[in-house]
Amino acid sequence: MERADVPGLVAVVLVTLATLAIGTWGLRFSRTTSDFFVASRTVRPGLNASAIGGEYLSAASFLGIAGLLLVGGADMLWYPVGWTAGYLVLLVLVAAPLRRSGAYTLPDFAEARLGSGTVRAACSLLVVGIGWLYMIPQFEGAGITLRSAIGAPEWAGSLVVAGVVLANVTSGGMRSVTFVQAFQYWLKLTALLVPAAVLVAVWWGDGRPGGPGGGDGWSNPVAGDGGIGLYTTYSLIAGLFLGTMGLPHVVVRFYTNPDGHAARRTTFVVLALLGLFYLWPPVYAALGRVYGDRLVTEGRSDVLVLELPRAMLDGVGGDVLTGLVTAGAFAAFLSTSSGLAIAVSGVLTQDVTSRLVNEQRGVPAFRLAAMVAVVVPVVAALLVRNVGVAQSVGLAFAVAASTFCPLLVLGIWWRRLTDVGALAGLAAGGIGAGGAAIATLAGYAPGGWAGALLAQPAAWSVPVAVLVMATVSLATADREPPHARRFLVRLHTPESLGR
Amino acid sequence: MRHHEHVRGGRLWRRDHLGSDADRAAFRALHQASLAAPALREGLTTASAERAIRHLRALLGTPALAITDTEAVLAWDGTGEHHLGQAAAVALLAIEKGGTRTVDRGQLGCSVGGCPVRTGVVSPLVVEGRVLGTVQAFAPTPTAGLVRATEEVAKWVSGQLELAELDAHRNRMIEAEVRALRAQISPHFVYNSLNAIASFVRTDPDRARELLLEFADFTRYSFRRHGEYTTLAEELRSIERYLLLEQARFGDRLQVTLNIAPEVLPVVVPFLCIQPLVENAVRHGLESADQTGHLRIVAHDRGHEAVLEVEDDGVGEDPEKVRRALAGDTELDSVGLGNVDARLRASFGDDYGLVVETAPGAGTKVIVRVPKFAPGVSA
Numbered sequence: 001m002e003r004a005d006v007p008g009l010v011a012v013v014l015v016t017l018a019t020l021a022i023g024t025w026g027l028r029f030s031r032t033t034s035d036f037f038v039a040s041r042t043v044r045p046g047l048n049a050s051a052i053g054g055e056y057l058s059a060a061s062f063l064g065i066a067g068l069l070l071v072g073g074a075d076m077l078w079y080p081v082g083w084t085a086g087y088l089v090l091l092v093l094v095a096a097p098l099r100r101s102g103a104y105t106l107p108d109f110a111e112a113r114l115g116s117g118t119v120r121a122a123c124s125l126l127v128v129g130i131g132w133l134y135m136i137p138q139f140e141g142a143g144i145t146l147r148s149a150i151g152a153p154e155w156a157g158s159l160v161v162a163g164v165v166l167a168n169v170t171s172g173g174m175r176s177v178t179f180v181q182a183f184q185y186w187l188k189l190t191a192l193l194v195p196a197a198v199l200v201a202v203w204w205g206d207g208r209p210g211g212p213g214g215g216d217g218w219s220n221p222v223a224g225d226g227g228i229g230l231y232t233t234y235s236l237i238a239g240l241f242l243g244t245m246g247l248p249h250v251v252v253r254f255y256t257n258p259d260g261h262a263a264r265r266t267t268f269v270v271l272a273l274l275g276l277f278y279l280w281p282p283v284y285a286a287l288g289r290v291y292g293d294r295l296v297t298e299g300r301s302d303v304l305v306l307e308l309p310r311a312m313l314d315g316v317g318g319d320v321l322t323g324l325v326t327a328g329a330f331a332a333f334l335s336t337s338s339g340l341a342i343a344v345s346g347v348l349t350q351d352v353t354s355r356l357v358n359e360q361r362g363v364p365a366f367r368l369a370a371m372v373a374v375v376v377p378v379v380a381a382l383l384v385r386n387v388g389v390a391q392s393v394g395l396a397f398a399v400a401a402s403t404f405c406p407l408l409v410l411g412i413w414w415r416r417l418t419d420v421g422a423l424a425g426l427a428a429g430g431i432g433a434g435g436a437a438i439a440t441l442a443g444y445a446p447g448g449w450a451g452a453l454l455a456q457p458a459a460w461s462v463p464v465a466v467l468v469m470a471t472v473s474l475a476t477a478d479r480e481p482p483h484a485r486r487f488l489v490r491l492h493t494p495e496s497l498g499r
Numbered sequence: 500m501r502h503h504e505h506v507r508g509g510r511l512w513r514r515d516h517l518g519s520d521a522d523r524a525a526f527r528a529l530h531q532a533s534l535a536a537p538a539l540r541e542g543l544t545t546a547s548a549e550r551a552i553r554h555l556r557a558l559l560g561t562p563a564l565a566i567t568d569t570e571a572v573l574a575w576d577g578t579g580e581h582h583l584g585q586a587a588a589v590a591l592l593a594i595e596k597g598g599t600r601t602v603d604r605g606q607l608g609c610s611v612g613g614c615p616v617r618t619g620v621v622s623p624l625v626v627e628g629r630v631l632g633t634v635q636a637f638a639p640t641p642t643a644g645l646v647r648a649t650e651e652v653a654k655w656v657s658g659q660l661e662l663a664e665l666d667a668h669r670n671r672m673i674e675a676e677v678r679a680l681r682a683q684i685s686p687h688f689v690y691n692s693l694n695a696i697a698s699f700v701r702t703d704p705d706r707a708r709e710l711l712l713e714f715a716d717f718t719r720y721s722f723r724r725h726g727e728y729t730t731l732a733e734e735l736r737s738i739e740r741y742l743l744l745e746q747a748r749f750g751d752r753l754q755v756t757l758n759i760a761p762e763v764l765p766v767v768v769p770f771l772c773i774q775p776l777v778e779n780a781v782r783h784g785l786e787s788a789d790q791t792g793h794l795r796i797v798a799h800d801r802g803h804e805a806v807l808e809v810e811d812d813g814v815g816e817d818p819e820k821v822r823r824a825l826a827g828d829t830e831l832d833s834v835g836l837g838n839v840d841a842r843l844r845a846s847f848g849d850d851y852g853l854v855v856e857t858a859p860g861a862g863t864k865v866i867v868r869v870p871k872f873a874p875g876v877s878a
Binding site for chain 2: 042043102103104105108111112115177178255256257258342345346349350366482490
C-alpha cells in the first residue's frame with residue numbers, strides 16, 4: 001500500500017462505520033412517558049426530505065455529472081436539471097394523492113387503484129427491473145472509485161459495496177433508515193461543497209486561468225448533430241422529468257409522511273436540497289476544463305471529482321480533500337444501492353420468495369430476497385463495462401418514465417383507467433424502453449437516428465405507453481373498477497376535510 | 500368425461516380435452532355464473548343488478564331479461580326496452596301469488612313489429628322467506644324449459660343474495676364488537692382516574708387541570724363513533740394519555756419505556772387494537788403487589804411491515820389460558836385479547852394474528868405484526 005491510498009481507505013472505512021453505527025443505534029435510546037410525545041411525533045418534512053436526498057443522490061450525481069459535463073459540455077446540464085425538476089412534476093401531480101392512497105410501494109398503488117392482482121404482478125416485475133437497472137451503475141461506480149482511491153481492481157470495489165449493502169439489509173440493520181439516509185445527504189453535500197470551495201480558492205490564487213474556451217460547442221445546451229441532437233436532448237429531458245416518480249426507493253419514502261400536505265412539503269424541501277447539491281458538480285467540471293484535460297484524453301472522466309483535488313493541490317491538503325470526496329462518493333452508492341436493495345427485496349419478498357419459502361415466513365424469505373436483489377445487479381455490473389454511470393442511470397429513468405409515470409398520472413387523474421389498459425400500457429412502455437435499455441447496455445449502438453432512438457427512448461416510449469394505456473382503457477370501459485370514483489375522491493380530498 | 504384421452508394422447512390442446520358438448524355447456528354456464536357472482540355478493544342494488552344482468556341473460560339465452568326489486572326495475576338487458584314500464588306490474592304478480600309465474604301475450608300487449616318480448620316468465624328472489632325482488636325472462640314463445648331455467652336462475656341468485664346478507668351481517672358483528680370494546684373502558688379506570696386527579700386539585704392544580712384535559716381527550720378518542728381504522732400515531736397518542744393517567748395514580752410504581760421508530764407511525768391499524776394490550780400489560784405488571792411494574796412498548800420498521808411489541812414483567816399467564824382467550828373464550832380476564840386478534844385477522848388475513856409469549860412468573864410479551872399496506876384498509 002502506498003501513502004497515496006491512505007486517505008481513500010480511511011474515508012471508506014469511516015463512512016461504512018458511521019453508516020452502520022447510526023443504523024444500529026440511531027433510535028436505541030429509550031424514552032420515558034414524560035417525553036413520549038416526542039416519540040410519537042411523525043417524521044418532519046425536513047428530515048424526510050434530507051433522507052430522500054440521501055437516498056436519491058447516487059454515484060451518477062456525485063461522480064457522473066461532473067465527468068459528463070467535462071466531456072460533453074453544457075447539454076449535459078440537463079441531467080442535474082432533470083433529476084431536480086422530476087420532483088417538481090412529482091410535487092404537482094403525484095405526491096399528495098399517492099400518500100393519500102395509503103400505498104407503500106408502486107405495486108400497492110396499482111392494486112389499490114385497479115383491484116387487480118395481475119397489474120400488481122406486472123408492477124412488481126417492473127420495480128425489480130428498474131431497481132436492477134439503477135443498481136448496475138452504482139456498483140460500477142464503486143469499482144471506479146475504489147480503483148481511483150486505493151488502486152484496487154474494479155471488480156473488488158463492486159464486491160465490497162455489494163457486501164456492505166447485503167450485510168446492512170439482511171442483518172435487519174438500518175433500524176432507523178431515515179436518520180441514516182438524512183446523514184448521507186449532508187455528508188454528500190459537505191464532501192462536494194468543501195473541496196469545491198477550497199479548489200475555487202486555489203484557482204483564484206493561480207491567477208484565474210481560463211480553459212480552452214467555448215468555441216468547441218462546450219457551452220451549447222443542445223447536443224450537436226442537428227435534428228438528432230435536438231431529439232436526444234428532448235428525450236433526455238422527458239425521461240428525467242417523468243422518471244423520478246417511478247423510482248421504487250423514492251416512492252416508499254413518501255409513506256413516512258403523515259399526510260398528503262406533509263408529502264407536498266417534503267417534496268418542496270427535496271427540490272431545494274437537490275438544487276443546492278447540483279450547483280457543485282458543474283464547478284468541478286469547469287475546473288476540470290482547466291486542470292483535468294488529461295482525464296478526457298485517457299477516457300476516465302468519471303473520476304474527475306475524485307482526482308481533481310490532487311491535480312490542483314499537493315501534500316496534505318490534497319490528501320484530506322481526496323479523502324473527503326472519496327467518502328462522499330462511497331456514501332453515494334452505499335445509500336442509493338441500500339435503498340434500492342431494500343425496495344427490490346421488499347417486493348421480491350412480498351410477491352415471490354414468501355410464496356416459495358412456505359415454511360419459514362418473515363426474515364428468512366427476506367434474506368433470500370435480499371441475496372437475489374443484490375447478487376443479480378453485481379454480476380451484471382461485472383459483465384457490463386462500457387456504459388457511463390450517468391447514462392445507465394438515465395436508462396433506468398427512461399423505463400420508469402415509460403411505465404410508472406403513465407400508470408401514476410392516469411391512475412390519479414383519470415377515472416376511466418382499467419386494469420387491462422394499465423397492463424397494456426405497462427407492457428408497451430416496459431418492452432419499448434426496457435428493450436432499448438438492454439440493447440444499449442449490451443453494447444448495441446447503431447449510428448444515426450436508430451442509435452439515438454435506442455440510447456434515449458423516453459421521447460417515443462412515454463407517449464406510446466400513455467396512448468396505449470388510454471386507448472385500451474377506453475376500449476375496455478366495462479372493466480372500470482367499481483370503486484374508482486370513490487378512490488379518486490379519497491386521493492384528492494385534503495385530510496383536514498372530514499376525516 | 501373422457502379422462503383417458505389426455506393421459507394417453509398427451510396433446511392437451513386436443514378438442515375433446517374440454518369434454519363433450521354437454522360438458523362444455525356446463526362449463527359455459529358455470530363460467531357465466533361465476534362472472535355474475537361478485538356483483539350479486541354486494542346485495543341487490545341498481546349497480547349490482549346492472550353488472551350481473553348481462554351474464555345472467557347469457558346464462559338463460561333469452562332476448563330480454565329484467566331484474567326488479569319489489570317495486571321497480573333495477574336493470575334491463577336485451578331488446579324491447581319499451582316494456583320497461585310493465586316490469587313492475589309483472590313483478591307484483593310473482594310477489595303476490597308467490598312462486599314462478601308465466602305472463603302471456605295479452606298481459607304484455609305489444610304493437611311493435613318483430614319485438615321478441617311476447618311472453619315472459621317471472622320468478623321471485625327469496626332470502627330467508629322474504630321476497631326481495633324478481634327475475635323476469637322474456638321470449639317470443641313460452642317453453643317449459645324457459646320456466647324451469649328461470650326458476651333455477653332465480654334460486655341461484657337468491658343464494659348469492661343470501662351470502663351477501665351474511666357478509667353484511669358479519670361486518671355488523673365486527674362493528675358491534677368494536678362498540679363493545681369501547682364500552683369496555685373499565686368503570687374502575689374512570690373512577691380511579693378521577694380520584695387520582697382529585698388528589699392533585701389542592702396540591703398541584705396545574706397538573707390536575709392537565710390530567711383532566713388528558714382524560715377528556717382520552718374518552719373522546721375511545722368513544723369515537725366513525726371509522727373502523729386509525730393510524731398507529733393516533734392510537735399511540737391515546738395510549739400516552741392512558742399511561743399518563745395511570746402514572747398519576749401509581750406514581751413510580753409504573754415504569755414505562757418506549758422505543759418507537761417514527762417510520763411506522765403512519766401505518767393504518769384497526770381502531771383500539773393496541774390499547775387493550777397496553778391495559779392488560781399495566782394490569783399484569785402491577786398485579787404483583789409492592790413491586791415496580793416495568794412496561795415496554797416497541798415499534799420496529801421492517802420494510803413492508805411494522806412490528807409492535809407490548810411487554811410487561813408481571814405475573815405472566817398460563818399459555819393454555821391465553822390460547823383459549825385467543826380462541827374467543829370471553830370468560831377469562833385477558834380483556835379484548837381475542838377481540839384484537841380476530842380484528843387483526845379480519846383486516847390483514849390469518850398471517851397477521853397476535854403472538855403472545857408468556858409463562859407463569861415470566862411476564863408477558865404480545866407481538867403485533869401489521870402490513871404497511873393492505874387492500875381495502877385505510878384510516
